[in-house]
Amino acid sequence: MILTDDQRALRDTARRFAEQKLLPDYQKREKSERLDRDLVREMGELGLIAPDLPEQYGGLGASGLTTGILIEQIGWGDINVSYVPLMASLTGKVIAGYAKPALAEYWLPRMILGESIVALGLTEPRGGSDAANLLLKARRDGDSWVLNGEKTSISFADQADAIVLFARTGAVEDGARGISAFLVPLTLPGVQRTHFNDSGSKIIGRGSVFFDDVRIPADHLLGDENKGFVQVMQGFDYSRVLIALQCIGSAQASLDEAWAYSTERTAFGAPLAQYQGVSFPLAEYDTLIAATRQLCYHALELRDAGEAHTAEAAMVKWLGPKTSVDAIHQCLLTFGHYGWSMDLPHQQRLRDVMGLEIGDGTAQVMKLIVARERVGRVAVQYARDSKK
Template identity: 40%
Template sequence: MEFSFSNSQKMIQKEVRRFAQEELAPQYSRWDREKQYPRELLRKMGSLGFIGTSVSQENGGLGESYITEGIICEEIARGDCSLPMATHVAGHLCAGLLEHGSQEVRDAFLAPLLAGEMIPAFCLTEPGSGTDAVAMQTSAEKKGAAYILNGEKSGITAIMDADVSLVFAKTDPAAGAKGVSCFVVPRNLPGVTMQGYEDLGCNAVVRGSLFLENVEIPASYLIGEEGTGFKMAMRGFDISRILLCLEAISPALVSLEETMAHVKKRVAFGRPLATFEGVSFPIVEHLSLLEAVRLLCYKALWLRDQGRSSSKEAGMVKWMAPRFATNAIRDCMLLHGHYGYTKEYPLEQRLRDVLAIEIADGTSQVSKLVVQREVMGREFLPYNYR
């Protein structure tokens, strides 16, 4: 058993940490206030190889391990924990789908995505279906050498900035999960419109809805085979959920580091706050839980690097990491006294941003259902697989 990163992973960790400290952290609050997606930095991240690091070299990526991808997500989130929500959707969920596309699709969309030149959106959720994603209504009908798409997607990360959307739609409504296919839909086509939301957090990455009205795309924009979309989405989630969890843990750990520095300096009743057990024990408890879940995240990524399943571990961390991280950041705010409640400190923003991770990529409940399926068997799930 080996618990340390390789030398090259340590170098990448150091480089991304420096980048996050110098280029992301100082602007974290401004991007939130101005609801501004930092496109320039995205290009820089692309040029440094921080987007889609695990995409194979033949498809233009670096062919790095999932563990290395996890390190990058974790370190970026130390500086800004809302931005990687979009960069890992791009570099993992969307890039992973585009890898199954035709050469034409890979040339047109995957290369610019990895370079940080093109922002993609992953469009699965609909107004009437989220957890039960197979109940989607969006349709794709084949007409000669084209597909015609109709429907509405909702809650989509970065949709207002997205140049291209990866849209899941039914090609065979009677076939349940096996009737779902995935398509590339460029933003500038007739019939494509978007509407943004006012969210609690992650404001730099504006979420919103995508409307498709008789949108015609070439048949070559189908990803993989018809009917394989849902399976590809779920395979992507198995890893993306773990990356998302590292993006929750990381800002909580930074908050705890800042809080330890604060309580060592701040004096009450003639002693540093850190000497009171009521102050130090919550910090220790949060550090213990977060360290345990962080290790489980890396074990899950390691399993995937070995070509083994990580569904159980991904489900386990997905319910624990954002919950534990939110609890930790909340206590860090309280341990800063009234200062913690101001916008002068990044704590309130981190709390708003990390809360999103409890819902995105599947809620706690659906994550526990995944674990239940893995440990007890599919026949004990509360619903039937269609």
Template identity: 60%
Template sequence: MHSIYETDELSAIREVARKFGMERLRPGYRARESAGKFEPELIRELGELGLIAPELPEAFGGSGAGAICSGVVCEELARADFSFGYIPLLASLNGQILAAHARPEVARQWLPRVTAGEIVIALALTEPKGGSDAAALALRMERQGEEYVLNGEKTSISAADQAAAAIVFARTGRSEDKARGISAILVPMDLPGISTTRFQCMGQRAIGRGSIFFDNVRVPAQNLLGSENAGFVQVMQGFDFSRALIGLQCIGVAQQSLEETWAHVGEHRAFGQPLAAFQGVSHQLAAFDTKVQAARLLCLHALWLRDNGAAHTAEAAMSKWWPPLLAYETVHCCLLMHGHYGYSGELPFEQRLRDVLGLQIGDGTANIMKTILARQRAGRQAVGA
């Protein structure tokens, strides 16, 4: 579905991503959920097509395309396999963090491998006792000579057991310093002292979420991202980018479900006429179609603002809280329109429903996003948070 934000070049990239999704990803959607992992060759194929973090500079394996390009890719891949949409999303989020804050030699070591589809990098922020209070970190990181030593736990981390490295947020200052006592560091996941577990989640099983444990893990000091005690403030700015990508990931699922359901109600007959002839059917779908179009434009607008160097924190927060909810409601409606067949595992609606539900929780809840939006509109002091 093209928009005013897309050029002919972007439309061509959309078609490449859609073809890859429908031909290479969609047939294995259910199988990847059962296996709980992605086929490495598919990630490499995506890299060969130039569809992993295309917004990064050419020096790091990207093509220097805009943020909208990354959004288009996430949307189209999610149409075919919601969890696989996380691959370019994580690459873009972590890629821009490394490109902006890593030492040049560290960025050159890792980023070309990410964009080539050789490895995945996770982002480790959430902790068991923190949840939405992202700045209340307990994991400690202490400088010892030319190394940092990490001790603690991260939880609900996407791709925790599939990642080659993780960007880890840890406390280097005092607890009372909150966000201003936190640093970020790139941690190779094969270092001694690291172990992982995986959750048995309702959905998103191919990407997987789990915990990462750090027991006296020694990381080279050169892997520090940004300045010590300022990592949270510096690096968290990148989440405005990923929130808009998440919105489009969810919109991809909603759009695909709507297209399949419009076709179904146009063909399936009841009481001598197509289901679409009943306004109780067609009007519901028309309402969701309208909302999905609006939500897509919201997400694309946030990315357009980013590409043009304009503030987009409010738009990114909107993109994170509404599209996941809208996608869930849309898929739910589409499932019901297919009756008992839609409720079965023969059609993808039940899996899509479970998959999109997770993003009403992960990467920032709706209430957190609304608080961010309120701060932008009324000011932090007025909101009192």
């Protein structure tokens, strides 16, 4: 794939930012367990956050492919920081498409400049992959909505300024057809937040958000009442591809370091790269990462052309994290006993990427989606019938 001049310029800007500002302190940031908001604002000033959002809000009106290329480069420096532009693109598209004009005009420029972070509130304690199985309730009360319930496994739970929240406005038996979406500031009375002690991606601050009679204006409804799930979930094909590119960027960083090390380290009087037992595994994973990257780019090109890309998005969502985990693991082994040290970044990358084998859709769910796209409902109907 040949990039345009504009894409190359943006990619190079993102790469310089990753090399100069992200990679050197990647491991140091983990200890803080907080996002560096000054770093986020600097990223926004460079145009690296949600370039796909409309120009009227401060975005670049760029393609999904361009956005993916930037996120991959940022992920090369720090996969956790790359989650900021990814989330801004996902929630920003929802706000741009479904929020009232005044609401969009307030939040979107702040998100693009890195001044505000908007989280996504979908997962609840009783269901993750079963995304429509929601209990958090939104009740209409005059010119307001009143929210009660809990969201869990929320990225930026204790740091976000607002959240795109999915809540049940219809009956439980209505399933996805009884869910609405809202934009909720997280500074309102009745909001409480927690911070999980995760194995990786610590600066993202995954946690739970509790809503106890939280009152929001009626105009904070996004889209149509009881149709929010159907309307908004369409954007998840996009975010799945961006997640895969995050992972690929992180794996590529470890591969770049392992290749360099293989030429510097000697054993039995020769560089490690001379031994096929060292170079061949790296060559294999470099190939697999490159192939996964091209499938990601293909999925984004389909999206930009208005073509169906649900199957391709599901493919890369399971393939990207898995291949990246395996590649980083091999790089850790390439460094031998040095690789096992906490002083080198491979162990952290392994932990950070591994979380995305779970988050935003497991491999099993993604494969089910691919099967459903290929052969229709027969892929899932038998399992449902067998439970009756």
